[in-house]
Amino acid sequence: MGRRVAIVGVGMTKFVRRAQETGQELAYHAAKMALDSCGLHLGQVDGVVLGSAPDSFDGVHMKGEYLSPGAGAWGKPYMRCFVGGATGVFSVINGWYYVASGLFDTCLVVCEEKMSSFQPHAQAAFLTIFDHTTERPLKPNLLWIFALEMNRYMSTYGLRKEDIALVAVKNKNNALDHPCAQIADKVTVEEILKSEVLAWPVQRLDVSPVSDGATAVVLANETVARRVTDKPVWIEGVGWALDTAYWTNRDLCYPRYVEEAARMAYKMAGVTDPRHQIHVAEPYDPFDYKELHHMEGLLLCGKGEAPQLTVDGVTRRDGELPVCPSGGLLGVGNPISAAGLMKVAELFWQLRGEAGKRQIARKAKRGIAQAWGDLMQVGAVVVVGI
Template identity: 40%
Template sequence: MAQDIAIIGVGTTGFRATTPDLSYRELTYEAAKKAYLDAGVEPKEIGAFVATSEDFCEGYSIADEYAPDQLGAVLKPIYTVSGDFIQSMASGIMMLKSGLYNIVVVQGLSKASNMITKSYLTDFALDPIYNRPLKEHSDYIAGMEMNRYLYETGTPREACAHVVVKNKRNAMTNPLAGHGCDLSLDYVLDSPFVSYPLTELDISPYSDGAVVIVMATADTALALTDKPIWVRGIGWISETPGLETRDWGRAVYAQIAADMAYKMADIRSPRSEIDFVEINDEFSYKELQHLEALRLCSPGEAGYLTMEGATEISGDLPVNPSGGCLGVGCLLECTGGQKVLDVVLQLRGEAGKNQLQDVTTGLAMSWRGLPTTTGAVAILSN
């Protein structure tokens, strides 16, 4: 019978806007070394590895060929998921559930500062016949989606500004975050429009950094650590990539991935059974849209909960106490890794000044970014 799976070690470099002193290989090495020390394991004890890598993001063809050396994975089973970190985590869990391995490592990194023209990456993901020839900056997709979401749910634009203020303020007390600051609501609302109603401050800045986690089967985890974080549920989905056929008002991918994770975790009332969430807020409205898709509130309710303070660290439903993408930075394919990392730290009681009280279950959710409708959800418990 397949055993339960636990995270027994985490490591990170922290997240900064630029890392001229470190190569992407050194970022992975630093995170891996910390994760192995945290788990109390050596590379020779690890059965298999999963690297999270997209060549377009890395700027190198077959970029994952540079992962084995830094992870200590030479001549060991290792393969790459060209998707988000939580998707890689799902692959690692399946490897453990198969019974072939007792310990599996998952790696993800961002070296976004190496990318001079980030919007070109999104252009390559657009339909080459209907969308790419428009030659518009890809943020227009987020602007259109934000406009539709606000219209369908009756959410005021001020609610999105509250998300920006909250998350950037949370990041100020997170030593791993690189974009924390204290902003006023009016300052955010007066930010220049990029694609109405999306403003410059509604968009997460980019960051560099790496995350490595060590996962193990139950017997191995209990033998190695007294603070395992159990993976109760995980789900992932890739919905339609087409702009013409998607639902512009809802995050359907998040709902499907969450339902998959909830079923595995036997969660029937998400709002009462989940203590806090780390979810994708690459654009401010996405935090609200994702909250509703995860069934943590009713459609159109997320914005008002945010304005009332319910999603603050001190609120009834803390959302992105780490600072989220807006405060930590968008980490490309490693964004989900930051979410998982901060859920683990909270459940261990190691989140410092941002620590929540008496939490036992947290949710990490990732979205792969424009123009995708690919999402993943992980439910973790101590």
């Protein structure tokens, strides 16, 4: 499957509600840190991939062009990719492709989001993701589709809100140990169940925040990787898939597109039994139920079984299958594309044993990161290992 590709360096900014830095400056900080972390300089980067979500968040049309100096793209082949919330993981797949194909020896992947620019609240930007003729006149908001999906998921499998809320408890608590975290907190299930109802069954504390931030990773082929680090984290498999954009025509209880993406990545990685061969997972968790939904799509458990694993503590950092040890979007924050790439960065630190207080208890040689996006229909998956 092409040449071997390793992640050799990572960098990220703090995730904050409002950053003083411009988007360019955020991108620079993350990219520079990623290069410094593996001792490479910009001249050694063959190409740059940028991931960033809708232009309307930053309020900069052609955001790729605007961010390019901070992403290290001056005078280089430069590609922007965008698949909504799945962008962060999809950008790594893009970078992987360029190195695996032999086109580049090294590739810098940078993801940036500055959602605070949008006034008065980034939520309103999502209005325009709905069909302009058949849906927008109903004045929908983004919470609707999450709430509709969550309700369908809960009803299909008979799940309880208090079990789902445990995901938010776990992730916000995990984030207490993340130096970049925006809304790390010790919360209880009771507090979550008592928090403001936004769109039932979605409540305030079920949701990740809007954030500013950037993340970057450096990809390299085997020759460069062996030269710059003694602990390359290999990209073993990649996969992505999407379902129909007619989102009201499919059953929202199960993310089939995530399963398809996962199967593609597992096949490439030689993973035949994900429940045992995946040691740590960073599924996309913009809402607490989404982590569970995605664990099921990733075949880490059966349909409707993920809440029980959470109740049993299996997904805690000291559990058998740690899930979102970073703190996830629910705890670290959700600067869309940068949050997805943060998950890949977390696996890099976890597999190298460099996650500090967040280090998972079990020995881990292989992990999976997944992000989800567009109108609930895109799955992007990366399997990494040492």
